[in-house]
Amino acid sequence: MHRRLLVPGVLATGLMLAIPASAADYTPGAPSIGDSYYPAAGNGGYDVSHYDLRLKYQPKTDLLEGTATILATTTQDLSRFNLDFALKVSEVRVNGKKAKFKKTGEQELQITPAAGLPKDTPVTVVVRYADKPSTVKVNDWTSWVRTPDGAVAAQEPESAAWWYPSNDHPLDKATYDISVSVPEGSQAISNGTLQSTSSKLGWTRYSWRSSKPQATYLTTLAVGKFDVTTDTTASGLPVVNAYSKDLGENGGAARASIERSGEAVEFLETVFGPYPFNALGGYVPNVTSGFALETQTRPFYSPKQFAKGANVSVVVHELAHQWYGDSVSLGDWADIWLNEGFASYAQWLWSEHEGEGTAQELADYIYDSYPADDPFWTVKPGNPGADKQFDGAVYDRGALTLQALRNEIGDKAFFEILKGWPTERAHGNARIPEFVAYAEKVSGKDLGSFFDTWLFQPQKPAGATAKAAGLAARAEAPAKAPKSWKKIADTHDIHDHGDAHTDGRRH
Numbered sequence: 001m002h003r004r005l006l007v008p009g010v011l012a013t014g015l016m017l018a019i020p021a022s023a024a025d026y027t028p029g030a031p032s033i034g035d036s037y038y039p040a041a042g043n044g045g046y047d048v049s050h051y052d053l054r055l056k057y058q059p060k061t062d063l064l065e066g067t068a069t070i071l072a073t074t075t076q077d078l079s080r081f082n083l084d085f086a087l088k089v090s091e092v093r094v095n096g097k098k099a100k101f102k103k104t105g106e107q108e109l110q111i112t113p114a115a116g117l118p119k120d121t122p123v124t125v126v127v128r129y130a131d132k133p134s135t136v137k138v139n140d141w142t143s144w145v146r147t148p149d150g151a152v153a154a155q156e157p158e159s160a161a162w163w164y165p166s167n168d169h170p171l172d173k174a175t176y177d178i179s180v181s182v183p184e185g186s187q188a189i190s191n192g193t194l195q196s197t198s199s200k201l202g203w204t205r206y207s208w209r210s211s212k213p214q215a216t217y218l219t220t221l222a223v224g225k226f227d228v229t230t231d232t233t234a235s236g237l238p239v240v241n242a243y244s245k246d247l248g249e250n251g252g253a254a255r256a257s258i259e260r261s262g263e264a265v266e267f268l269e270t271v272f273g274p275y276p277f278n279a280l281g282g283y284v285p286n287v288t289s290g291f292a293l294e295t296q297t298r299p300f301y302s303p304k305q306f307a308k309g310a311n312v313s314v315v316v317h318e319l320a321h322q323w324y325g326d327s328v329s330l331g332d333w334a335d336i337w338l339n340e341g342f343a344s345y346a347q348w349l350w351s352e353h354e355g356e357g358t359a360q361e362l363a364d365y366i367y368d369s370y371p372a373d374d375p376f377w378t379v380k381p382g383n384p385g386a387d388k389q390f391d392g393a394v395y396d397r398g399a400l401t402l403q404a405l406r407n408e409i410g411d412k413a414f415f416e417i418l419k420g421w422p423t424e425r426a427h428g429n430a431r432i433p434e435f436v437a438y439a440e441k442v443s444g445k446d447l448g449s450f451f452d453t454w455l456f457q458p459q460k461p462a463g464a465t466a467k468a469a470g471l472a473a474r475a476e477a478p479a480k481a482p483k484s485w486k487k488i489a490d491t492h493d494i495h496d497h498g499d500a501h502t503d504g505r506r507h
């Protein structure tokens with residue numbers, strides 16, 4: 001938000017600029033925000049500050065009815081603009097007036113307001129819609145998952161298009177009010193704090209608020225029948241956890257893991273600094289998928305994550321993302337290492353904390369596990385490509401890179417970076433080169449070739465480079481798996497972002 005201070009000299013110029021441009025100067029907003037992996041994601045010409053979603057969902061029929069009110073500011077003189085949305089729309093209003101709209105491309109809702117929208121002005125867009133999201137396919141895919149008692153929207157890199165219209169890219173974060181009416185006896189779980197519930201004529205409305213900037217893919221909704229636990233952490237954070245009533249024999253292990261979220265955050269605060277949000281928790285719906293996702297303040301966990309018993313390591317991973325991924329969001333999906341490298345390394349630090357193997361022992365194990373000709377080393381964590389974005393190497397080599405950095409610059413500078421970066425960049429976006437520059441500033445070292453070797457070369461760092469980073473192949477006696485490795489490896493299903501996605505759905 002820029003407020004211009006007007007002094008007399010500037011005033012004249014300001015008045016001249018205020019003369020309305022002719023309609024010919026108004027141009028359409030781009031149908032893309034310019035992401036290098038997902039050209040259809042996001043749009044240009046405006047910046048969203050707030051989403052108000054008023055929804056009603058009937059699990060029996062999968063009918064979702066909604067009114068989305070979007071507050072945005074134009075960033076150019078706009079003749080029309082796009083939202084990303086896949087559901088059937090009945091009406092669009094811009095600044096109160098009915099607007100023309102049509103579906104274009106994969107999932108674009110193209111909106112032409114009655115009059116052009118001048119640059120740098122606030123705009124209110126209201127979209128009314130109703131559809132059955134599980135039946136709406138884009139490239140044979142829907143991210144809306146029906147469960148025996150409801151439905152869930154939790155996916156990466158996108159899920160919004162199946163339940164609300166948006167500027168669907170982490171570059172355009174906004175605050176949210178999400179109010180969902182569900183049949184009495186069901187609940188609606190979302191991000192942030194529960195502001196109110198009310199019941200009327202067989203329906204119950206749950207109203208959730210996210211008061212800090214939140215990316216579209218980190219915004220989640222689950223409708224179903226849940227056991228909800230509430231608590232307050234030692235530092236006063238309200239905790240809301242939700243467990244589907246039919247988790248069966250995974251229920252105990254899920255609770256034994258997620259009920260330790262407060263403890264995990266307390267640990268993570270010691271390495272990453274103050275928790276960036278005002279709410280905390282997790283939820284486990286009765287889905288058949290295997291992954292977990294760092295949905296803001298309230299991570300999503302598949303029941304399968306707890307099929308082998310409790311796993312606090314996956315909770316640490318998803319909560320670490322609250323700093324690395326949610327508060328500091330990537331600027332392009334190519335920057336995925338800024339999310340996954342750090343969340344994985346947090347699991348290594350937790351292992352060290354629990355006395356189940358040091359980060360160095362885990363690094364030695366990963367380094368020795370894959371010989372130089374293994375395809376593992378061909379994945380570049382710093383730019384893996386859309387098809388390898390969630391490859392195991394992004395996580396394991398990503399964390400290995402951080403241990404190498406720790407050895408390269410020493411504990412003092414390394415932990416100063418881990419804490420300083422999410423503080424300096426809180427609630428914003430960042431690119432990998434910006435992180436490299438920050439690490440160079442804090443450590444006082446030129447790290448260009450270091451990061452190039454570890455993040456951007458499709459081969460195993462070897463010889464002197466590896467030695468300098470504290471790693472060297474122990475040919476005769478390769479490092480053994482530390483005690484924590486099984487739990488960390490079990491969370492590797494988090495790489496699998498749903499069956500259809502691994503079948504190659506990328507755009």
Ligand SMILES: [Zn+2]
Nearest residue numbers: 339340343494
């Ligand atoms: Zn992750």
